[in-house]
Amino acid sequence: MAKIDDLDLQILSELSEDAAISVPKLSKKIKVNSSVVYSRIKRLVKRKLIERFTIVVNDQELGYQVKALTGINMDSKLRDNVIDELFKVDGVREIAEVTGRFDILVTMYAKTLDDMHRMVSDKIGLIDGVLSSESFIEMKTRTKPMPYMTLK
Numbered sequence: 001m002a003k004i005d006d007l008d009l010q011i012l013s014e015l016s017e018d019a020a021i022s023v024p025k026l027s028k029k030i031k032v033n034s035s036v037v038y039s040r041i042k043r044l045v046k047r048k049l050i051e052r053f054t055i056v057v058n059d060q061e062l063g064y065q066v067k068a069l070t071g072i073n074m075d076s077k078l079r080d081n082v083i084d085e086l087f088k089v090d091g092v093r094e095i096a097e098v099t100g101r102f103d104i105l106v107t108m109y110a111k112t113l114d115d116m117h118r119m120v121s122d123k124i125g126l127i128d129g130v131l132s133s134e135s136f137i138e139m140k141t142r143t144k145p146m147p148y149m150t151l152k
Contacts, residue, residue, distance in 0.1 A: 011044065012044065066111070068108050074104065081129050089123045
C-alpha cells in the first residue's frame, strides 16, 4: 500500500468531489500553497493513487431513465464468451465477477422498461452460457463521497 498522509487524503477527497477544480482554488480551499498542492497531485498520479480525471454524465438527461443490476449465473466453461457477448449489448455498462448467489452482476441502462425487458429477454437471455438471470430495477439512489479525510 502506498504511503500517504492527511494532506494527500484531503486532496483526494476534494478531487473526488470535483476533479475540475483548479489548483489555485483547491489550494485556497484547503489552505495549502499552490505549488505544494500541484506537486502532491503530480505525485498521487505518478504513484497511481489517482488513475484518471473524469466526468460524470447525467444519463437521465440523455434519456436513459432505467438502470438495472442483473445477477447472472453462467456455465463457467463459457465464462469468457458470456462476458464478451454481454459487452456487445447496448446498455451494458459494467460487469463485476462476484461472490454469492450470482456469478456476475451486470449494470445496465435503458431508455424505457420495455427496452430493458428486451435487453434482458432478447439479448442477454440468448447468450450461450447464460444459465439464469435476475434483474433489479433501481428505484432511487443516494450516494455519499468516499471519505478520504484522515488516516486515523
